């Protein structure tokens with residue numbers, strides 16, 4: 203295929219040099235896309251259909267489509283409809299599949315295969331060893347794709363249609379992130395043209411997380427997907443300030459949207475004076491009550507403040523034209539445009555419907571107690587108003603110490619003034635941590651598209667973390683999204699997840715425990731030491747973990763990170779920070795507990811669980827943070843503690 207593209211002669215098919223340059227750039231892209239990747243085999247599966255239906259057809263399934271010299275398919279793209287039974291067929295529902303074969307590779311070499319004769323009642327169901335080997339394959343570098351081993355319940359989410367939004371609740375390591383990314387790849391395949399026009403976006407909690415997942419889609423051949431944090435989306439101002447929890451909760455509450463709406467609309471002042479337009483020798487007069495009718499009509503219609511402001515001069519001009527017609531004139535559109543641009547009309551618009559800068563509007567709300575009280579009446583209590591008001595009001599938008607929550611308020615105000623363009627599809631990962639106002643900010647970026655919302659209520663660690671998906675989806679503007687639950691755990695071995703799940707009843711009662719698909723006895727070790735030996739014991743545990751292949755994460759309460767960094771330095775153990783790529787030479791990452799969410803390591807050493815819990819403002823958040831830290835390990839977890847373990851782990 204590559205040689206075919208390389209041999210293309212475009213001299214006779216291009217009309218001019220621009221065409222030629224564009225076409226040859228496209229050809230270069232195609233050649234690049236067809237490059238061999240030494241560790242990525244062309245196919246990972248085979249399906250043989252029963253003779254009765256597909257004439258005994260046999261398909262090889264891979265990451266991309268491959269055809270032979272005659273153009274006949276040799277490998278089918280995993281996203282094509284014919285590939286679907288590879289992921290979905292089962293003994294209960296064989297979907298006409300006689301044989302499903304999975305291929306195993308080591309490096310780029312074919313080293314194993316596994317057969318299932320789905321239509322043979324005599325054959326027993328067995329757990330896939332290739333799946334287990336794939337999960338336990340040591341990790342170096344960023345997250346990998348899972349195309350070869352997507353599970354049936356995951357596949358249903360991956361292939362659900364573009365029209366509907368989906369929300370996935372799933373415990374740690376159930377594959378939510380993987381499913382979300384593969385869904386984007388699937389949607390781009392199934393709706394390529396539409397999404398190329400409207401765009402797709404993946405939203406993650408922080409830079410290091412985005413860095414960790416950024417290679418998955420390119421490895422599947424999808425290079426066009428944007429990635430961002432919520433903060434990136436609302437970067438209208440520079441964020442230099444922070445809020446205490448109480449303030450941030452009020453600022454993130456959906457009631458703030460109504461406060462902003464009222465405050466913005468309060469800028470519209472009913473006209474008190476009539477309008478007089480002079481044209482040539484004639485004067486046209488529109489009385490104040492008629493201007494007011496026009497303004498009221500625009501206010502009542504649900505259009506953006508800015509759009510209404512743009513429409514107002516034409517509405518007024520129309521009223522003038524009606525007067526002209528009544529007087530026997532025959533004005534045309536050009537006259538209407540000229541009237542709309544008349545200085546008298548412009549002056550009315552400026553007085554009645556002034557331009558509003560979103561950041562200035564928020565600045566005033568947070569600085570001016572009376573202005574806030576007027577628009578928050580009946581919405582925010584006196585205490586809540588006090589919580590959001592700045593103690594020392596800044597002088598200008600530039601000098602204000604905006605917080606992350608303020609930036610979201612400005613985004614809301616900006617959208618009230620001018621509609622935020624919507625993308626075709628948005629994937630929102632770690633969604634449980636968003637405030638209602640943040641959900642709204644994401645929601646307006648997919649208002650005419652659809653969303654995939656991924657999260658785990660038990661891992662919510664912000665003071666505003668959502669308590670129910672129904673509520674969150676309401677704020678997102680997708681109340682009809684289907685909520686799916688993933689309960690099979692791929693990352694964390696059974697023993698470790700069972701240990702972490704002891705926390706569930708104390709922090710998120712009612713949520714289902716993850717069922718691990720992997721039994722790995724000996725994967726959990728708990729080491730007790732004296733307070734003076736803690737750092738040394740942690741370093742020793744890291745050394746032991748480093749004897750294994752793969753990545754090692756040392757997770758600790760944020761406050762303990764400097765102490766441990768020093769201990770590692772003294773011991774001569776090099777380490778990385780989250781977001782820095784692990785390599786074969788550098789495999790140990792020192793992870794503050796606040797950044798551990800969404801990440802994973804082959805072996806994890808967890809420093810002093812009690813400190814992780816105590817690092818949070820309340821016990822529930824502390825236990826949730828600990829739950830996140832306890833569920834990052836793929837092959838082994840060593841917990842090292844000097845202080846007593848939190849009693850909920852007993």
Ligand SMILES: Nc1ncnc2c1ncn2[C@@H]1O[C@H](COP(=O)(O)OP(=O)(O)OP(=O)(O)O)[C@@H](O)[C@H]1O
Nearest residue numbers: 348351352353374375376377378379380692693800
């Ligand atoms: N079907 C699968 N085949 C192979 N590996 C899988 C499969 N599903 C998930 N995994 C692996 O399990 C691990 C956890 O997946 P992922 O990070 O997507 O889970 P998550 O639900 O987002 O976890 P968390 O809640 O901790 O963020 C990853 O290494 C992923 O590649």
